[in-house]
Amino acid sequence: MSSPKPTSARSDGGGVPAAVVNRLSMYLRELRHLLADGNQTISSSQLGQRLGFTDAQVRKDLAHFGQFGHPGIGYRCEELVDIIRRILGTDRQWNVCLVGVGNLGQALLGYKGFASQGFKIVAAFDADAAKHGQTYEGVLVYPAEALADEIQRQQIELGIIAVPAQAAQAAADRLVAAGVSGILNFAPVTVSVPPGVSKVGVDLARELEQVTFTVVSRLRAAAES
């Protein structure tokens, strides 16, 4: 059975807003829960309702990539899971390496959410010689100097940076020189990468600012009404 193909986006993600991609990830998780609960199909309004979005939002997000609904049926859960995974690029496994095995790095090595989405951390790197040759959560720690060789040998395509701020750009440069396609940066600083490399920065305080923004917006609205 062939399912509808997603249309491809442009080189930078096709001008598709990051928020849309973020919601695709949320739809994917919800659809998996639905499948696990034995549901075969779902309407855009049901899917939206479960996540707090309107049905129009769901349809508009998916329309960036094609027409996937079936008249009188809605979405077939399994089909839509396949489609979204193909859009996100997680319809296959990605080999990932971690740079920095401090508290955060160790937390990331133990994070169950990566493997379940197709991300396999296959190597870790740290400047601390005491950690070299040790394994954390089954992942071997190498010296930073071994990075290029291991990336080549294990066909690692993505790198996660979990080093202190002052070491982040050097880690990014090393990953880029070794040929990774994308970087997820947890250091609380912006790193520069060349145009051909994808980069997302995770700033944990920024996430908290999203929380306080809605808290103060609510308080201001209450004060005015």
Add this chain to the structure above:
Amino acid sequence: MSSPKPTSARSDGGGVPAAVVNRLSMYLRELRHLLADGNQTISSSQLGQRLGFTDAQVRKDLAHFGQFGHPGIGYRCEELVDIIRRILGTDRQWNVCLVGVGNLGQALLGYKGFASQGFKIVAAFDADAAKHGQTYEGVLVYPAEALADEIQRQQIELGIIAVPAQAAQAAADRLVAAGVSGILNFAPVTVSVPPGVSKVGVDLARELEQVTFTVVSRLRAAAES
């Protein structure tokens, strides 16, 4: 000197897209770097350029909240920092508690980016009795049963959840019952909170999916051209 006041947003964040709020956080950090480097003013195109956005994007994002530019000058960096902090609600300190002191929790306690943005973790809670009474990064760990009392006593308004998936909803329920205004959830599962409480979920795999999305979009575009 009185600076322009941001207009208030609606109760849920005013229909202001999360991506806009996210970019405000990025503008804030960049403006602080500019100030540290001795810059007094900046144009929207300069600010955008430093972050990879167009000047139109910068102006449109800020226009959600008011008119802050000065003809012939651009933005006054210090003024815009004050305005964005007021919009985000970080023009004051927030007392924060952490639920779950495992690897991730300990990494969050050591994360320097929170304090610098006005977030002070003042208490931590864990189910493990061996951790009670211990301090991590200067923060005392209490039993989960002490949560409501400590939240009241220390006027804690925000809670960070860093417990395993199966314990996340119970942690959220406890925080809500104790009266927090907002929750940042790191557990790889969606938690439900009542309408009056703000919630942001951090799904670390979702961040990696943003990376792979742009990687595969670039590959598809290259294959087609």
